[in-house]
Amino acid sequence: MIDYINAITLLANYIIVPSLAYGSQLALGALGITMVYAVLRFSNFAHGEIMSFGTMISIFIIWLFQSIGISINPLPTALLALPFSITATIILLLILDKTVFRYYQQQRVQPVTFMIVSVGVMFFLAGFIRFLIGTSKKNFDDGERFIVKASQFKQMTGLAEGLSIRTTQAITVIVTILLVIFIFWFLNKTRTGKSMRAFSDNEDLALLSGINPERVIIITWILVGVLASVAGTLYGLDKGYKPFVYLQLVLPIFAAAIVGGVGNPIGAVAGGYIIAFSEAFITFAYKRFLTYLLPKEWAPEGLVQILSTEYKFAISFVLLVIVLLVRPTGLFRGKTL
Amino acid sequence: MKKIIGVSAAMLMLASPVIAEDIKIGISLGFTGPLESLAPAMNNGAQMAIAEVAESKSLLGGSNVVAVTGDSTCADTAAAVATGERLVTAENVNAIVGAMCSGATQAVLEGVAMPNGIVMISGSATAPVLSTVEDNGLFFRTAPSDARSAEVLADILKEEGYKSIAITYVNNDYGKGLGSAIESNFVAGGGSVTINAGHEENKGDYSADAAALAQAGGDILVVAGYADGGGGTIIQESLDRGSFETFFLPDGMYADSLTKTFGSQIDGSFGASAGTDSPGDATFKTLFADAGHEYNVYAGEYYDAAALIMLAMQAAGSSSSSDLKDHVMDVANAPGEKIYPGELAKAMKILAGGGQIDYVGASAVELIGPGESGGSYLQYEVKNGKFETVKYR
Numbered sequence: 001m002i003d004y005i006n007a008i009t010l011l012a013n014y015i016i017v018p019s020l021a022y023g024s025q026l027a028l029g030a031l032g033i034t035m036v037y038a039v040l041r042f043s044n045f046a047h048g049e050i051m052s053f054g055t056m057i058s059i060f061i062i063w064l065f066q067s068i069g070i071s072i073n074p075l076p077t078a079l080l081a082l083p084f085s086i087t088a089t090i091i092l093l094l095i096l097d098k099t100v101f102r103y104y105q106q107q108r109v110q111p112v113t114f115m116i117v118s119v120g121v122m123f124f125l126a127g128f129i130r131f132l133i134g135t136s137k138k139n140f141d142d143g144e145r146f147i148v149k150a151s152q153f154k155q156m157t158g159l160a161e162g163l164s165i166r167t168t169q170a171i172t173v174i175v176t177i178l179l180v181i182f183i184f185w186f187l188n189k190t191r192t193g194k195s196m197r198a199f200s201d202n203e204d205l206a207l208l209s210g211i212n213p214e215r216v217i218i219i220t221w222i223l224v225g226v227l228a229s230v231a232g233t234l235y236g237l238d239k240g241y242k243p244f245v246y247l248q249l250v251l252p253i254f255a256a257a258i259v260g261g262v263g264n265p266i267g268a269v270a271g272g273y274i275i276a277f278s279e280a281f282i283t284f285a286y287k288r289f290l291t292y293l294l295p296k297e298w299a300p301e302g303l304v305q306i307l308s309t310e311y312k313f314a315i316s317f318v319l320l321v322i323v324l325l326v327r328p329t330g331l332f333r334g335k336t337l
Numbered sequence: 338m339k340k341i342i343g344v345s346a347a348m349l350m351l352a353s354p355v356i357a358e359d360i361k362i363g364i365s366l367g368f369t370g371p372l373e374s375l376a377p378a379m380n381n382g383a384q385m386a387i388a389e390v391a392e393s394k395s396l397l398g399g400s401n402v403v404a405v406t407g408d409s410t411c412a413d414t415a416a417a418v419a420t421g422e423r424l425v426t427a428e429n430v431n432a433i434v435g436a437m438c439s440g441a442t443q444a445v446l447e448g449v450a451m452p453n454g455i456v457m458i459s460g461s462a463t464a465p466v467l468s469t470v471e472d473n474g475l476f477f478r479t480a481p482s483d484a485r486s487a488e489v490l491a492d493i494l495k496e497e498g499y500k501s502i503a504i505t506y507v508n509n510d511y512g513k514g515l516g517s518a519i520e521s522n523f524v525a526g527g528g529s530v531t532i533n534a535g536h537e538e539n540k541g542d543y544s545a546d547a548a549a550l551a552q553a554g555g556d557i558l559v560v561a562g563y564a565d566g567g568g569g570t571i572i573q574e575s576l577d578r579g580s581f582e583t584f585f586l587p588d589g590m591y592a593d594s595l596t597k598t599f600g601s602q603i604d605g606s607f608g609a610s611a612g613t614d615s616p617g618d619a620t621f622k623t624l625f626a627d628a629g630h631e632y633n634v635y636a637g638e639y640y641d642a643a644a645l646i647m648l649a650m651q652a653a654g655s656s657s658s659s660d661l662k663d664h665v666m667d668v669a670n671a672p673g674e675k676i677y678p679g680e681l682a683k684a685m686k687i688l689a690g691g692g693q694i695d696y697v698g699a700s701a702v703e704l705i706g707p708g709e710s711g712g713s714y715l716q717y718e719v720k721n722g723k724f725e726t727v728k729y730r
Contacts, residue, residue, distance in 0.1 A: 013578055013579075014544070014547075014548035014551060014552070014578060015544075015548060018542070018544030018545075018548075018574070019544065022541065022542040022544060025541075026541070130369075130373075134374075135369075135373040135374045136374040136565060136594065137374065137565040137566075137569070137594060139598055146577075149579075150577070150578060150579025151579060154579075162578070162579040164577050164578055164579060166577060235541070239541075239542070239570060239573075240569075240570070240573075240598075242374075242539075242565065242566075244369075244370070244371060244373060244539050245539050245540075245541065248539045248540060248541065249541045252541055276542070279542070279545050280544060280545045280548065283545045283546075283548075283549055284545065284548055284549060284552070285532075285548070285549045285552035285553055286552070287552050287553070288552050288554075289552075303532060303549070303552065303553055305549060308534055308535075308549075309534045309535065309536060309545060309546045309549045310508055310534065310535040310536075310537075312536075312537070312540075312545050312546065313537050313540060
């Protein structure tokens with residue numbers, strides 16, 4: 001019996017806890033991309049840099065708070081900074097909308113043109129962020145670091161395997177759940193949310209029934225700003241902020257959005273967790289896990305790894321290709337909110 | 338008529354061998370990309386040497402020398418070649434300092450330097466393959482090859498009494514070369530390697546990598562990666578999950594940002610990097626700090642790289658790469674008067690007077706074999722949350 005508990009603790013410590021946190025970060029990012037796709041109908045490659053921008057503002061605010069001694073120990077100061085970074089990110093997005101995206105929207109350009117425009121915005125933002133905060137890595141998690149430490153857990157339970165849960169991981173998951181509930185409530189229950197869905201479903205019909213397109217677009221950018229700055233800040237809080245990583249983060253986020261079905265918010269959330277968990281489960285070495293479960297003489301000698309971790313990054317793309325081949329609209333039908 | 342002009346022009350050149358000119362030195366580093374946080378210090382190192390010589394007006398009869406920078410990135414070899422191409426054809430640089438990462442360096446060497454006959458000196462490209470690559474005598478490096486480093490590192494691990502190790506390496510020329518070289522050296526010495534797995538740089542999440550390493554086990558985790566990148570994050574994950582407590586940290590991990598992040602959590606972790614107790618190192622660091630720059634690894638090697646190019650020009654009496662390439666080894670090695678950082682003007686004077694120098698510089702330069710640093714190593718350990726030097730070897 002104790003062997004089974006050890007085996008489950010092992011999985012929880014190495015796969016379930018970290019993947020839940022990572023999956024939540026991807027889910028929030030994918031949700032933002034999906035909203036832009038559903039309403040504005042283009043793939044926003046600048047999303048990673050928008051997340052990075054929000055994180056940067058959070059860091060500036062945190063530094064300010066730390067210098068004047070404001071904190072909410074044991075919780076990280078980042079939570080206090082979130083409202084400010086959300087506001088700043090929304091302002092940035094509205095400016096970008098007014099100066100860049102609005103024009104192409106009115107011209108009704110091809111999605112491909114729009115996508116390239118977003119790549120341009122991405123490069124601009126990348127440079128702008130480096131200009132302001134520099135390129136080096138910054139850690140801004142303060143407050144209590146662990147909820148449960150591996151060594152404490154071992155002492156408490158007497159198990160051979162430890163379980164550790166970082167505060168940032170718990171915060172990530174909780175904030176994600178709250179935010180996702182809010183977004184779904186907003187889209188399904190409020191008048192504005194319904195008009196967004198109508199607009200995304202059929203733009204012309206929505207216009208005929210008197211929905212103001214400008215208002216819908218502005219509300220979309222506001223939601224995207226909330227999602228992006230929260231996702232970015234949570235990610236940076238959990239793993240450290242480095243501008244370059246946010247560029248790379250766009251790829252798994254897109255994979256998550258597409259696997260779930262682009263344009264479908266439920267799909268985006270599910271896709272985030274699917275990508276995170278598949279990476280962990282497929283590259284995990286099951287040697288010790290099996291040693292607990294199997295009789296002694298059957299204990300494996302090798303690592304019992306399905307794929308080496310070098311291929312971790314390929315997994316999300318293999319998944320992407322399979323989904324696109326078998327079910328091109330994604331697991332949950334995409335395209336509309 | 339043409340002939341006469343040509344001949345007289347040639348005569349003129351012979352008659353006055355040194356004419357003051359504008360010399361350009363290209364500095365091609367990964368200002369953007371996975372190692373962008375290290376590039377500024379390297380650039381400052383190289384710029385410092387160039388500024389020192391330019392101020393003294395001692396190079397080739399008072400020639401002016403300026404630096405032209407270019408972004409070689411680190412991972413994107415096509416961008417590195419395009420930058421190299423721009424430096425050589427549009428900016429007409431006489432020689433190139435860089436590129437920074439091994440992959441980019443090899444690409445620029447093969448795509449730009451060799452076709453155009455331009456000398457390249459890198460201060461940080463350490464992949465073993467660069468020792469054997471065809472270079473027409475144009476490529477040098479002031480950093481030692483990882484093949485040599487790996488021997489030293491495996492020796493240290495054995496001396497410290499470790500029998501089984503887990504290795505994670507950053508999946509590029511540097512990490513892969515270093516990881517497999519440590520493995521082969523360590524196994525040859527009777528140790529065992531539980532896992533030798535790569536990780537991609539700058540990815541969103543490393544919990545899967547850390548999990549696989551934890552399952553394989555081992556007495557110590559060798560992290561052949563980057564402190565600000567995946568290497569640092571894997572250490573974080575391993576500590577948090579309680580899977581490893583001590584880490585072996587090669588040069589890519591030897592950064593103050595690492596100890597700033599982890600503090601005394603990684604006490605007892607150790608490693609070695611290219612380093613020297615030569616007085617030049619200390620002199621350089623003081624000069625570097627006085628100039629208001631923040632020190633980082635390989636800044637000294639880049640000072641030396643730029644200095645070697647200019648000294649070789651002086652020794653050759655020409656700013657052209659085809660002439661200076663034969664003099665790099667002469668100025669770098671004995672015999673001659675030892676030259677330390679900040680003494681470039683003195684060296685120029687000696688060379689102009691026909692004397693010989695043995696450039697020591699910031700990194701105790703001694704070029705061996707195919708024109709690379711033989712390397713002296715600094716062994717360090719984390720004590721009370723700080724890197725402390727244990728000894729030099």
